[in-house]
Amino acid sequence: MRTRLTWAAYGVLATLAGIGVAHLVAALTVADTSPVLAVGSTVIDLTPTPMKDWAIEHFGTKDKTVLVGSVMAAVLLLAGVAGLLARRRLLYGAGLLVLLVAIAAGGVLTRPQASVLDLGPSVVAAAVAVAALVWLAREQTGASEPEGANGRRGVLIAVGVLGGLAVVGGVGGRLVNKLRLRPEDIDLPAAQDPAPALPKGLDDQVPGITPFRTPTDDFYRVDTRLDVPIVSSEDWTLTIDGDVDKEVTLSFDDLLAMDVIERDITLTCVSNSVGGPYVGAARWLGVRLTDVLALAGVGSKADQILSTDVDGMTISTPLDLATDGRDAMLAFGMNGDQLPREHGFPVRMIVPGLYGFISATKWVTRLTLTTYDDQKAYWTDRGWATDAPIKISARIDTPKALSDQKQGDVVIGGVAWAQERGGIKGVQVQIDGGGWQDANLGPDGGDDYWRQWFFKWSAPSGSHRISARAVAGNGEAQTAARAEPFPDGASGLHELIVNVS
Ligand SMILES: Nc1nc2c(c(=O)[nH]1)N[C@H]1C(S)=C(S)[C@@H](COP(=O)(O)O)O[C@H]1N2
Numbered sequence: 001m002r003t004r005l006t007w008a009a010y011g012v013l014a015t016l017a018g019i020g021v022a023h024l025v026a027a028l029t030v031a032d033t034s035p036v037l038a039v040g041s042t043v044i045d046l047t048p049t050p051m052k053d054w055a056i057e058h059f060g061t062k063d064k065t066v067l068v069g070s071v072m073a074a075v076l077l078l079a080g081v082a083g084l085l086a087r088r089r090l091l092y093g094a095g096l097l098v099l100l101v102a103i104a105a106g107g108v109l110t111r112p113q114a115s116v117l118d119l120g121p122s123v124v125a126a127a128v129a130v131a132a133l134v135w136l137a138r139e140q141t142g143a144s145e146p147e148g149a150n151g152r153r154g155v156l157i158a159v160g161v162l163g164g165l166a167v168v169g170g171v172g173g174r175l176v177n178k179l180r181l182r183p184e185d186i187d188l189p190a191a192q193d194p195a196p197a198l199p200k201g202l203d204d205q206v207p208g209i210t211p212f213r214t215p216t217d218d219f220y221r222v223d224t225r226l227d228v229p230i231v232s233s234e235d236w237t238l239t240i241d242g243d244v245d246k247e248v249t250l251s252f253d254d255l256l257a258m259d260v261i262e263r264d265i266t267l268t269c270v271s272n273s274v275g276g277p278y279v280g281a282a283r284w285l286g287v288r289l290t291d292v293l294a295l296a297g298v299g300s301k302a303d304q305i306l307s308t309d310v311d312g313m314t315i316s317t318p319l320d321l322a323t324d325g326r327d328a329m330l331a332f333g334m335n336g337d338q339l340p341r342e343h344g345f346p347v348r349m350i351v352p353g354l355y356g357f358i359s360a361t362k363w364v365t366r367l368t369l370t371t372y373d374d375q376k377a378y379w380t381d382r383g384w385a386t387d388a389p390i391k392i393s394a395r396i397d398t399p400k401a402l403s404d405q406k407q408g409d410v411v412i413g414g415v416a417w418a419q420e421r422g423g424i425k426g427v428q429v430q431i432d433g434g435g436w437q438d439a440n441l442g443p444d445g446g447d448d449y450w451r452q453w454f455f456k457w458s459a460p461s462g463s464h465r466i467s468a469r470a471v472a473g474n475g476e477a478q479t480a481a482r483a484e485p486f487p488d489g490a491s492g493l494h495e496l497i498v499n500v501s
């Protein structure tokens with residue numbers, strides 16, 4: 001039993017050394033090609049939508065950590081098996097390790113725009129893992145021979161060196177990736193058409209309420225990437241092609257030299273469940289999407305803008321909605337600073353009123369005027385809707401679900417949004433299924449921005465159910481009909497129970 005465990009541990013150690021070194025090599029070249037991340041990304045692409053939804057619902061923003069953790073666990077389990085095989089025959093163990101890396105390499109090659117060069121880290125992983133296993137097997141066999149004392153020392157050295165490699169590779173890869181995330185120094189232009197000063201919100205008045213402006217560091221992040229694309233503003237270009245009068249390619253400086261606008265817009269993810277966290281409000285700086293399209297001249301056949309990111313990931317936006325007069329932007333600034341890399345540096349799209357998955361392309365490099373019949377975007381291929389306006393929604397931030405409250409004055413508060421529907425005209429609160437009562441609204445940040453609200457409740461003791469609903473400026477009310485996020489956004493009312501004593 002003990003020898004078996006030892007050999008299984010050798011398999012795991014050899015694999016960790018391979019993965020660690022490969023991770024560092026990937027970080028120094030193309031981070032996305034790190035074998036474990038590549039398998040993770042492939043799993044993301046292949047996972048059926050309902051399962052992805054389930055993962056987002058249960059693991060929230062940790063869904064990627066859970067994914068990478070599961071991939072690692074599966075790999076290490078098989079690595080242990082490889083170690084056991086190696087005890088019988090080294091060739092079998094090594095063969096299984098190579099097979100594992102080959103699967104990862106397959107993952108690397110299925111990434112959009114993958115090249116053979118991207119196999120570098122996988123080849124390194126295989127070479128290091130196999131060499132490590134051979135080394136460990138040699139030392140172990142040596143140690144069990146009669147003059148074993150020396151052999152035991154050999155085992156310890158091998159374990160130490162390989163453990164060191166795994167740690168140096170893993171930690172080093174992390175550090176390099178962190179370093180690469182450092183922002184570039186960009187001088188942002190001033191807006192010719194600035195946003196009015198954002199009024200002071202209810203942040204200080206209502207404890208526990210979502211801040212009126214989401215701090216950039218707290219802004220939710222949703223994308224298909226396990227790493228963050230590192231794009232340099234100098235190399236970046238944006239091409240407008242497809243059904244256009246003339247194809248145009250803009251540099252970052254070209255874009256900065258255009259008419260700059262600034263807008264307060266609340267971005268929402270289609271995967272957000274009612275009351276969920278995937279919504280954020282920020283001040284965006286950029287140029288009008290319509291100004292950019294006009295440079296190329298849009299033809300008469302196109303019905304979608306197919307935007308492509310730096311890695312070939314595609315998002316489609318209905319052309320009519322994006323050009324109907326709303327403040328659709330190509331943004332390079334967020335909350336007074338340049339876009340963080342996580343949020344699309346150097347340039348992303350922002351279209352008020354449309355869920356992010358059909359509008360908010362990060363790291364965007366190409367806008368292709370085409371038709372839904374001709375070309376399908378990433379999520380269209382996965383069954384999501386092509387037309388998905390953000391649904392009206394009110395979220396209760398405080399009190400928290402199932403919290404204990406003291407009898408007497410309890411302030412209920414939250415945020416509500418109804419982009420491109422005239423903003424929020426009213427929010428109402430219902431206790432225990434009683435009558436709907438008007439909540440107080442916070443200041444107005446514009447029709448495309450969310451609104452804070454609060455309601456003073458004199459809470460009697462007992463368990464109580466609180467519900468909220470929003471009414472838009474155009475008169476439309478939030479529906480109570482429940483819908484899952486798939487395929488065009490969740491609906492229903494946010495409801496929660498609190499215990500008052
Ligand atoms: N390139 C790229 N852009 C993308 C995505 C993506 O996966 N890749 N995800 C979209 C989705 S689903 C949403 S909700 C928003 C989220 O933007 P954020 O991460 O800046 O909050 O980005 C959109 N833009």
Ligand SMILES: [Mo]
Pocket residue numbers: 222268269270271355356357
């Ligand atoms: Mo999203």
